[in-house]
Amino acid sequence: MTILRDVLAELISMFVGDALLTATVLVVVGFAAALIDLGSVTPLVGGGVLLVGCLVVLASAVARAARRQ
Template identity: 40%
Template sequence: MNILRIAVKELIGMFIDDGALALFSLLLVLAVGLAVETTLIGPIAGAVLLVAGCLAVLAESVARAARRKFRR
């Protein structure tokens, strides 16, 4: 029964573990969306910025998780 509890905890943790990743992703989408809507940047530049920003947010999240894991 303990193994089942651990498995369920890990499964739930995959989806809600990193709140910073979700928050920064939402802020990035909001900022790029507003910039495109107000014509500060064009749609192509917005798409490039969105992809680059998502990759940067993801890389930062992975680096933070790796630091946390190696400290233990």
């Protein structure tokens, strides 16, 4: 039972560890979903927005972490 608790604690700390990264990825996913559902955007374009948005968020998080060290 302690192994399961340790694994769950590690999973939670992965998402809470960098709250800004988590929040911005959720915003990008929501924006892409809104473009597809509410806008007249094809799913392929929405997928491209999702890909580019997540890559930009990841690059900015890596750059921010590099500046801290």
